[in-house]
Amino acid sequence: MEAGEAKSKKAGGPRLCCICNLRRPVLKRPKTLQQICRECFYEVFEEEIHQVIVKNHLFKSGERVAIGASGGKDSTVLAYVLSELNKRHSYGLDLFLLSIDEGITGYRDDSLETVKRNEVQYGLPLQIVSYKDLYGWTMDDIVKMIGLKNNCTFCGVFRRQALDRGAALLKVDKIVTGHNADDIAETVLLNILRGDIARLSRCTSITTGEDGPIPRYYFSTECIYSPNAYRGFAREFIKDLERLRPKAILDIIKSGEDFRIATTTKMPEQGTCERCGYISSQKWCKACVLLEGLNRGLPKMGIGRSRAGDVNGDLHNKNESKSGPTVKSIESRKQCGSLDF
Template sequence: MRRCDKCNSDAIIYQRYSGMHLCESHFKEDLRRKIKKTIRKHRMIKSGDKIAVALSGGKDSFLLLKILHEIIAVRPDVELIVISVDEGIEGYRDEILSRALRFADEMGIQSRIGKFKDEFGVTMDEIVRQDFPEAPCSFCGVFRRAILNKLAKENGATKVATGHNLDDEAQSILMNYLKGDIDRLARLMPERSVDGLIPRIKPLREIPEREITLFGILEGFPTSVRKCPYADDAFRSDMREVLNILEDDHPGISYSLMRGFDKIRELLPASAVKIEQCETCGEPSSGRACKVCEFRGRVAVYGKD
């Protein structure tokens, strides 16, 4: 058994990218330090903020809520609420959300839930049964973002905090590089200001997924290992596999990819983010009609057939 490089206790993890063996105490300390450093570096939390934490019930969002609660508990000038989305996936989302909301309630944090059925008149289960040519994730992603933004605005939030981790960010950056999609690269900018959209912050963007998983196990988070039954993003899966292989051979490659992007993101032209106003709903859009209205119209039309 290897010893912790910072004390004489048994190590529970070896960080190949840092070359450090860490015990449970120093591992948790290191993880908290990196999250707080990310928050300070990008000035994610300011006096007077009301942070809406997007709680899905996964390990990432549990960690996010716990750490933000620890930080904000000692700051009377910042408020925290939880917002969640019920997509309507029977036997999956209802069970996970129940655990998540209990977790928030135990911390004394108020929760708000938005449902696909209430907002769009259709559940994710019903959308999938329509057999649209797009992958279910296309509809889900668009509708989820819309509901989170609406909940945040309705509850006076100034920021929406999401649980995107280092792996998520590196995959997204590589995907958009390979697609040559400058617009989507620009959308990855932290706390991008767009009228009508509550700014997003990602405090976990420098934490590897495996470390979040380990932290969750050590803390006994009531998460589920079940994968969404409709998850189907072949390109992202390919990027995950590629980065995992590269990370094995070149530890720290994900950090390098993200930090390289951080250096060039300020150079991206402002015109790369083309935001208009949807002619139907008035919400921000990349064209004359937003994706929410497009998808809403399609599922509504089907429901009339």
């Protein structure tokens, strides 16, 4: 205790949390610039999430909900907050943890251990689905075949679909995934830089896919302690902005949310994959195209612009009127390694 008091004197700023006026502040909230203590941060953070859930009518009592759990900070926070709020406010939800095992030796093993700890800690049943079981290929196998260049495309496309398939196994009504504000802001910025209007309008939406198989809800955690895959220059740029003005990151997200898409902008039509039934704007979904390429020994199939032998490329030629050039240009701008909501 003595040490705590000594430190707060040395700090020179306000000595007490500006919410409770009792305890020593430990952080400055970028959102409000308030200096607050650990206990009050938890309290306002959890209460804000509860308000978002209520305001957006995210859940109904009795629903089964899968929490996408990677073992990272964002999904761990989500698992904790949602199981806590479910008890505190009697949402009446059946919660599950859903993890994807991409089959990357030395990488996933560790984070799956974290998820297994979450399973015990929060008492939530855990379902792990593996690329090996779903697709017959681990990421290690895929990298052996295609090298390191485009493997992020495979991993990203397979992961999105694996979540849906895992959700079907668990018979859940909804999937929730946790994201931090830095990631969302970065995604908004990248989508603007790429001119990807379809993803720009989707990437800040709190729910997606309400017509699709399973609606997904996105929580943006105001995470100041979130290790994450480094996505290059855009990340450093927004962190630089944040240093000048702490609210910049939340403002970028707000801009993303407030974007209005002109009605004259041609948006890709969403249909279903003829092969597996997953949502797709093409004849075959991306996962099926990539998988077909792997199985036929043509791993470049489906990467970048359509090539000969690509089932959707063939489709474009035969049926120009259905998909049209707008769809194709959006398709060709998909970059590997991006969060793709």
